[in-house]
Amino acid sequence: MKNAVGRDIPEKILKETKKEVFKGTYVKDNYEYKKGAPKIRTLSDPTRSKLVKDIHEALVKCGIKDGMTISFHHHFREGDYVVNMVMEEIHKMGIKDITISASSLGKANDPIVPYIEDGTITCIHSSGVRGKIGEAISNGKLKKLAIMRSHGGRVRAVETGEVHIDIAFIGAPTCDDYGNMRAVGGKSDCGVLSYAMVDAEYADKVVAITDCLVPFPNIPASISMVNVDYVCVVDEIGNPQKIATGAAKPTTDVRKLMMADYCTKFVINTPYFKEGFSYQTGVGGASIASTISLGKVMEERGIHMGLGLGGITTPMCDLLERGLCEKIVDTQDFDLGAIESIKNNPKHIEISASEYANPFNKGAYVNKLDFVILASLEVDVNFNCNVVVGSDGVITGAQGGHPDTAAGAKCTIIIAPLLQGRIPVICSNVTTVTTPGETVDVVITDYGVAINPKRKDLIEAMKGVDLPFKTIEELRDIAYKMAGAPDPVEFEDRVVGIIEARDGSIIDVVRKIKSRT
Amino acid sequence: MEIKKAASAGTLESSDAQITVEPNKKGINLSIESTVINQYGKQIEKVVLETLERLDVKNATVSVIDKGALDCTLKARVECAVYRSNDIHDNLPWDGAIK
Amino acid sequence: MKLPDKKRLRRSMMFLNCQKPGLIKDPYIYGLDCIMLDLEDAVAENQKDAARYSLYHALKEIDYHGVERVVRINGLDTPHWKEDVRVCVAGGADVIRIAKTETAEDVKTIEKAVLEAEKEFKKPKGSTLLMSALESCKGVLNAYEICLASDRMIGIALSGGDYTKDLQTTLTGTGVELMGARQHIVMAARAAKVQCWDTVFTNLDDMEGFEKETRMIKMMGFDGKSLINPRQIAIVHKVFTPTEKEIAFAEAVVQEIDDKKKKGIGVFTVNGKMIDIAFYDGAKRTLKMAKAAGVYKGGLV
Numbered sequence: 001m002k003n004a005v006g007r008d009i010p011e012k013i014l015k016e017t018k019k020e021v022f023k024g025t026y027v028k029d030n031y032e033y034k035k036g037a038p039k040i041r042t043l044s045d046p047t048r049s050k051l052v053k054d055i056h057e058a059l060v061k062c063g064i065k066d067g068m069t070i071s072f073h074h075h076f077r078e079g080d081y082v083v084n085m086v087m088e089e090i091h092k093m094g095i096k097d098i099t100i101s102a103s104s105l106g107k108a109n110d111p112i113v114p115y116i117e118d119g120t121i122t123c124i125h126s127s128g129v130r131g132k133i134g135e136a137i138s139n140g141k142l143k144k145l146a147i148m149r150s151h152g153g154r155v156r157a158v159e160t161g162e163v164h165i166d167i168a169f170i171g172a173p174t175c176d177d178y179g180n181m182r183a184v185g186g187k188s189d190c191g192v193l194s195y196a197m198v199d200a201e202y203a204d205k206v207v208a209i210t211d212c213l214v215p216f217p218n219i220p221a222s223i224s225m226v227n228v229d230y231v232c233v234v235d236e237i238g239n240p241q242k243i244a245t246g247a248a249k250p251t252t253d254v255r256k257l258m259m260a261d262y263c264t265k266f267v268i269n270t271p272y273f274k275e276g277f278s279y280q281t282g283v284g285g286a287s288i289a290s291t292i293s294l295g296k297v298m299e300e301r302g303i304h305m306g307l308g309l310g311g312i313t314t315p316m317c318d319l320l321e322r323g324l325c326e327k328i329v330d331t332q333d334f335d336l337g338a339i340e341s342i343k344n345n346p347k348h349i350e351i352s353a354s355e356y357a358n359p360f361n362k363g364a365y366v367n368k369l370d371f372v373i374l375a376s377l378e379v380d381v382n383f384n385c386n387v388v389v390g391s392d393g394v395i396t397g398a399q400g401g402h403p404d405t406a407a408g409a410k411c412t413i414i415i416a417p418l419l420q421g422r423i424p425v426i427c428s429n430v431t432t433v434t435t436p437g438e439t440v441d442v443v444i445t446d447y448g449v450a451i452n453p454k455r456k457d458l459i460e461a462m463k464g465v466d467l468p469f470k471t472i473e474e475l476r477d478i479a480y481k482m483a484g485a486p487d488p489v490e491f492e493d494r495v496v497g498i499i500e501a502r503d504g505s506i507i508d509v510v511r512k513i514k515s516r517t
Numbered sequence: 518m519e520i521k522k523a524a525s526a527g528t529l530e531s532s533d534a535q536i537t538v539e540p541n542k543k544g545i546n547l548s549i550e551s552t553v554i555n556q557y558g559k560q561i562e563k564v565v566l567e568t569l570e571r572l573d574v575k576n577a578t579v580s581v582i583d584k585g586a587l588d589c590t591l592k593a594r595v596e597c598a599v600y601r602s603n604d605i606h607d608n609l610p611w612d613g614a615i616k
Numbered sequence: 617m618k619l620p621d622k623k624r625l626r627r628s629m630m631f632l633n634c635q636k637p638g639l640i641k642d643p644y645i646y647g648l649d650c651i652m653l654d655l656e657d658a659v660a661e662n663q664k665d666a667a668r669y670s671l672y673h674a675l676k677e678i679d680y681h682g683v684e685r686v687v688r689i690n691g692l693d694t695p696h697w698k699e700d701v702r703v704c705v706a707g708g709a710d711v712i713r714i715a716k717t718e719t720a721e722d723v724k725t726i727e728k729a730v731l732e733a734e735k736e737f738k739k740p741k742g743s744t745l746l747m748s749a750l751e752s753c754k755g756v757l758n759a760y761e762i763c764l765a766s767d768r769m770i771g772i773a774l775s776g777g778d779y780t781k782d783l784q785t786t787l788t789g790t791g792v793e794l795m796g797a798r799q800h801i802v803m804a805a806r807a808a809k810v811q812c813w814d815t816v817f818t819n820l821d822d823m824e825g826f827e828k829e830t831r832m833i834k835m836m837g838f839d840g841k842s843l844i845n846p847r848q849i850a851i852v853h854k855v856f857t858p859t860e861k862e863i864a865f866a867e868a869v870v871q872e873i874d875d876k877k878k879k880g881i882g883v884f885t886v887n888g889k890m891i892d893i894a895f896y897d898g899a900k901r902t903l904k905m906a907k908a909a910g911v912y913k914g915g916l917v
Binding site for chain 2: 737
């Protein structure tokens with residue numbers, strides 16, 4: 001059955017998942033539902049301890065068994081050890097048929113691939129996957145369908161009860177013996193624990209894993225003891241060098257700087273660029289450069305950002321320090337500067353992923369965004385974006401907050417080079433749709449700027465603005481003229497994963513790649 | 518043109534291709550390795566074969582290691598390898614066999 | 617012989633290694649005036665042949681969107697220059713930059729080779745322009761004769777690195793070692809009515825120093841600068857962008873002289889002051905520069 005972005009979703013998949021096809025970004029506005037709820041085992045005896053001696057004991061006490069759903073967060077990014085440690089123990093215990101529900105998985109989690117191959121792990125829910133896990137899924141190694149959800153979509157799935165987490169393992173930079181977890185202090189600061197908050201509230205069993213046990217009470221806590229069953233101390237929860245990296249050096253790549261300048265010029269010529277505007281940007285070189293160049297204009301014109309949202313990097317914190325930004329509202333910290341900022345600046349606030357982006361609560365922060373600046377692996381002539389599947393057909397990225405912020409923001413800007421090597425980023429048809437074109441307003445490339453024709457207001461606002469405006473088709477044509485039109489990637493019929501829209505409907509499927517000869 | 522000895526041209530840098538030609542008894546024996554094989558494998562093959570044809574190379578073992586080179590680069594690398602295998606460096610047929 | 621526009625705007629001339637496909641595929645997106653595809657110093661001795669094939673296909677197949685395509689060929693003291701000239705002409709390069717020019721004779725030698733190549737590849741006679749890089753004291757001293765050596769000459773460029781070696785000094789960063797050459801080159805070019813370009817600035821970490829140097833060479837009278845990195849383009853263009861006051865004055869000059877000429881009047885005044893016809897070319901140049909920089913939308917150029 002064709003969905004609202006023209007993708008044919010096989011009936012078999014709809015039946016198997018009991019899901020609907022994607023019908024549009026806002027069709028579930030005003031939707032009513034009753035939340036799912038976890039099973040709680042109480043603790044009223046003050047002499048009983050929550051400490052367990054190792055992961056094995058935690059798993060036994062939580063009643064681990066075949067077929068369970070285990071959840072993780074990705075705040076330790078490419079430095080994470082928690083997923084690997086827990087899965088290794090589950091594998092040792094001979095447990096099978098586990099569903100991993102992670103806020104995201106990266107290359108750091110490559111070691112779990114053998115557990116996919118041997119049936120320990122049979123299903124993965126994640127924002128996305130990179131590295132060897134992506135290759136394994138795209139090669140059909142995972143028994144069940146992988147499900148890719150946005151950050152907001154994941155919270156929705158858990159809160160509605162669509163996904164029921166049996167055991168949540170929450171890595172915490174610091175924790176006390178009663179389970180109060182904080183993201184700062186200890187050996188591996190990660191700034192915030194936003195993605196794990198929903199796990200703590202909705203999982204039947206919650207295990208805190210830390211390498212820095214601190215005296216009670218560890219407050220103010222990101223995750224409160226009232227939701228935590230067990231506390232497990234391990235040697236290392238991750239590699240601190242990879243959890244918090246130094247701030248990326250501002251790019252000197254002229255191509256990126258040029259796109260950043262185009263972006264800033266666009267932003268300041270929209271009606272939304274006014275005192276108190278709200279703004280989010282990704283971590284790509286061009287996105288960060290555009291934050292820096294926008295800061296200059298804000299200073300010159302005396303315009304302040306009311307809200308800086310999202311994954312946070314040092315340049316955004318600089319705006320806060322310079323008084324150009326009023327509040328930073330944070331779900332993920334990408335570098336040491338951001339972590340220092342949330343530790344020290346009271347105007348820099350941690351929120352939950354639900355507050356950030358959940359489409360099924362009573363209104364998330366993304367709905368209040370004026371601008372979001374994003375990247376994309378591919379953008380097609382209908383402005384659909386693909387941030388999950390590489391142009392070679394292999395899963396290699398994550399939805400993250402891409403569809404959430406695009407749906408929420410008044411002005412969604414994608415910055416992407418026209419060509420990535422020989423591969424046209426601007427193309428006729430994205431390999432996989434992950435963010436619907438109806439929520440994407442502007443595409444900025446090194447060869448020109450295209451406004452979604454739906455946004456007549458923005459087209460009007462840009463009259464007389466000195467930017468190299470082109471239609472998205474013109475950009476595609478330039479790319480194809482230079483590189484040649486790419487042949488579509490060949491897939492097999494078998495569907496290995498689905499891309500969920502924010503509301504849980506299916507926006508696209510990912511198929512097994514044809515084995516190469 | 519005959520391939521007199523093994524010769525190669527190009528690099529393994531992004532947007533380039535390394536092309537090696539070697540003598541072969543009969544016919545063109547072409548192998549292609551590419552970072553964009555799924556999308557451009559056929560196009561690369563076509564450009565390489567057409568370039569060899571223009572140079573009148575009938576017998577050769579040709580290996581292409583492509584890092585996303587555009588057609589104009591592929592042609593340049595094939596031509597360079599073929600002329601190197603003949604030690605020809607001057608008075609090249611620009612606008613003729615090379616075009 | 618009908619020549620292409622010898623006087624077009626050439627503020628920025630950026631070197632690009634012909635051997636690097638990633639560099640030569642789309643430099644026009646940076647909005648520069650000229651690219652300088654290099655067959656000489658940037659290309660290793662054993663890759664001179666490879667660079668030519670790349671150059672040929674780049675010239676033939678890449679649409680540079682009106683950016684002038686200059687090719688720097690190897691010097692007359694090398695075995696490469698003849699084939700370089702052939703490939704430039706066959707590919708349709710706009711300008712050949714003759715490296716290490718020392719005498720007018722050097723230019724004539726290249727001119728002859730170009731003419732032969734134009735015949736061989738059936739190009740209109742005169743379709744390939746020439747410029748010279750002056751890289752020695754002898755070359756600098758012969759600048760005026762070099763400029764006049766061929767109708768195809770669009771101008772001369774200083775190559776500071778080699779020149780200072782010949783001068784038995786080094787690039788000091790103060791510019792003192794280049795003062796004489798710079799002054800001489802501008803004068804020679806102006807006397808011969810051709811253009812001139814300053815040498816490269818190689819320290820990419822010192823963008824302030826680069827801007828300062830660019831301001832200086834603009835004041836000295838240069839038409840532009842040879843560049844090594846796209847980050848330098850915007851700075852050169854900024855420096856070479858006329859001020860509002862300059863534009864207004866230039867506009868008034870052109871209007872006044874055009875109007876009065878039509879009426880057969882030979883006395884011109886702008887803002888109450890007498891000006892003479894010698895202001896005209898400069899005013900036109902200012903407006904052309906302003907237009908290229910996007911700060912003048914009028915129709916006088």
